[in-house]
Amino acid sequence: MNNGIFKIPDPVNEPVLNYAPGSPERVALRAKIEELRSRQMDIPCIIGGKEVRTGKTAVMRRPDAHGEILGVYHRAGEAEARAAVEAARDAKAEWVALPWEERAAVFLRAAELISTKYRALMNASTMLCQSKTAHQAEIDAVCEVIDFLRFNPKYMEQIYARQPENTKGEWNRAAYRPLEGFVYAVTPFNFTSIAANLPTAPAMMGNTVVWKPASTAVYSNYTLMKIYMEAGLPAGVINFLPGSGAAISDAVLASQDFAGLHFTGSTEVFRSLWKQISANLETYLGYPRIVGETGGKDFIFVDPSADLAPTVAAILRGAFEYQGQKCSAASRLYIPVSRSDEFLDALAAEIASIPMGEITDFRNFVGAVIDEAAFNNIQGYIERARASGRAQVLAGGRCDSAKGWFIEPTLILTQDPRSETMVNEIFGPVLTAYVYDDRDMEAAYRLVDSTSPYGLTGAIMATDRLRIQRALTALQNAAGNLYINDKPTGAVVGRQPFGGARASGTNDKAGSYLNLLRWASAVAIKENFAPPASWRYPFMSSED
Ligand code: NAD
Numbered sequence: 001m002n003n004g005i006f007k008i009p010d011p012v013n014e015p016v017l018n019y020a021p022g023s024p025e026r027v028a029l030r031a032k033i034e035e036l037r038s039r040q041m042d043i044p045c046i047i048g049g050k051e052v053r054t055g056k057t058a059v060m061r062r063p064d065a066h067g068e069i070l071g072v073y074h075r076a077g078e079a080e081a082r083a084a085v086e087a088a089r090d091a092k093a094e095w096v097a098l099p100w101e102e103r104a105a106v107f108l109r110a111a112e113l114i115s116t117k118y119r120a121l122m123n124a125s126t127m128l129c130q131s132k133t134a135h136q137a138e139i140d141a142v143c144e145v146i147d148f149l150r151f152n153p154k155y156m157e158q159i160y161a162r163q164p165e166n167t168k169g170e171w172n173r174a175a176y177r178p179l180e181g182f183v184y185a186v187t188p189f190n191f192t193s194i195a196a197n198l199p200t201a202p203a204m205m206g207n208t209v210v211w212k213p214a215s216t217a218v219y220s221n222y223t224l225m226k227i228y229m230e231a232g233l234p235a236g237v238i239n240f241l242p243g244s245g246a247a248i249s250d251a252v253l254a255s256q257d258f259a260g261l262h263f264t265g266s267t268e269v270f271r272s273l274w275k276q277i278s279a280n281l282e283t284y285l286g287y288p289r290i291v292g293e294t295g296g297k298d299f300i301f302v303d304p305s306a307d308l309a310p311t312v313a314a315i316l317r318g319a320f321e322y323q324g325q326k327c328s329a330a331s332r333l334y335i336p337v338s339r340s341d342e343f344l345d346a347l348a349a350e351i352a353s354i355p356m357g358e359i360t361d362f363r364n365f366v367g368a369v370i371d372e373a374a375f376n377n378i379q380g381y382i383e384r385a386r387a388s389g390r391a392q393v394l395a396g397g398r399c400d401s402a403k404g405w406f407i408e409p410t411l412i413l414t415q416d417p418r419s420e421t422m423v424n425e426i427f428g429p430v431l432t433a434y435v436y437d438d439r440d441m442e443a444a445y446r447l448v449d450s451t452s453p454y455g456l457t458g459a460i461m462a463t464d465r466l467r468i469q470r471a472l473t474a475l476q477n478a479a480g481n482l483y484i485n486d487k488p489t490g491a492v493v494g495r496q497p498f499g500g501a502r503a504s505g506t507n508d509k510a511g512s513y514l515n516l517l518r519w520a521s522a523v524a525i526k527e528n529f530a531p532p533a534s535w536r537y538p539f540m541s542s543e544d
């Protein structure tokens with residue numbers, strides 16, 4: 001029943017519900033949170049559509065109440081990784097043969113399930129597992145997940161519609177085959193939406209996938225996997241493998257059918273996977289596609305013409321929402337000396353008023369950082385800054401691990417623009433400010449551009465149009481996502497395609513057709529309706 005040129009429904013961004021007191025969504029979410037807290041999950045691997053329990057379990061805890069156990073998951077090892085590769089191989093032929101609009105329908109159905117039946121479940125599982133507030137969960141685990149699942153099919157349709165030119169007697173076609181082999185998706189803890197996008201974008205394009213979720217996000221990621229299955233995803237198209245990244249990668253990357261890596265996470269892990277792939281290059285049938293979005297050291301540049309209140313709001317939201325654990329979170333701040341007191345005083349006062357605590361208390365703006373390793377790492381940065389003699393902690397700075405991994409939103413003022421908290425990705429609620437001399441703006445732009453190896457996001461706060469333009473030009477390579485008078489976080493699918501360059505990744509722009517193109521291998525088909533019957537050309541005829 002393929003006789004039609006079908007059109008994917010035009011996507012619109014999923015509306016963000018507000019969870020205000022008394023709202024039906026708040027009542028449903030609270031009930032779901034309590035339901036999940038009252039039982040413990042036993043999460044298997046899912047290979048070829050079947051649950052696999054290895055018996056090698058790891059405990060899942062709430063970051064903001066680490067005494068509270070959410071359940072266990074079964075860790076995959078090399079044997080399960082090999083089985084997942086087999087399952088992906090077995091599922092490929094039928095999945096590829098399925099008309100593309102049927103593949104799209106699976107993900108459109110999953111989006112609908114999340115928008116309705118499973119909205120509260122997606123939010124509650126992400127809140128408890130990753131310590132997100134209701135709002136942070138809603139924009140991630142519901143709205144952005146749905147947007148990926150609705151916009152990507154539209155991009156797929158647009159890609160398939162791109163066809164070459166023809167001339168008389170000839171028909172040229174482009175077919176966008178999936179990659180030959182399987183795709184390995186490795187996802188980070190911090191966005192349930194990225195965990196949704198990395199396996200599903202290649203799958204939509206006809207690939208089969210081995211998916212390794214982050215160990216601290218298995219709880220919410222498993223919910224996604226179950227929803228795809230309910231939406232009709234055939235067995236083996238996406239195989240869910242929680243466990244040690246190193247062990248799973250060793251087995252997966254040794255397969256000759258490995259055709260692509262879809263990664264988001266730290267620069268360090270991405271580089272190690274790239275090296276491993278390079279070392280195995282001769283094993284593979286083709287050259288694997290490598291797509292990776294990695295770390296950031298994102299800036300807010302305050303021009304002397306900036307308005308105070310919107311700048312302070314952008315800084316607070318950009319640096320501290322989700323405890324600064326967004327790859328796009330602002331972590332270095334540049335303030336002009338001519339207005340430094342005004343900005344620093346306002347920031348310190350506001351930061352002191354930010355409510356922090358368990359995300360089950362909806363009044364809190366920030367929760368806990370993800371785990372003990374992150375807590376220790378972030379605390380180390382704050383302590384070293386304090387001890388350096390070249391920095392002051394202007395606000396926050398207290399760390400308390402008694403009940404959860406809590407680190408106060410922290411503002412450091414440094415005299416050294418290349419101190420480690422200005423250069424390294426900390427991935428926590430720590431913002432370092434440097435006061436620049438605004439009599440030499442070009443020097444200030446050069447400093448922002450050259451301080452960090454990353455190039456992910458940045459924001460320019462200014463009202464003077466000439467200065468906005470100068471800053472945009474000077475900082476064009478410093479970020480893949482630039483914001484003017486807005487926080488540098490919160491990219492929306494379809495509106496701000498996301499990704500950075502330099503050490504921040506391959507800039508293949510999640511949430512746009514550019515990303516989906518990476519999961520296709522085009523074939524050009526020429527058909528001749530009037531093939532020549534002789535090999536001789538007219539110019540070869542005998543002279544008159
Ligand atoms: P991470 O690098 O620690 O882990 C990412 C994934 O890689 C996880 O699934 C992890 O288990 C896996 N992994 C770890 N070692 C591995 C190995 N040797 N082989 C295979 N897999 C391995 O990152 P994280 O802590 O989950 O996430 C935070 C990082 O992600 C930050 O650096 C952040 O900037 C980055 N991030 C980037 C973007 C972006 O779009 N640029 C978005 C979100 C997060």
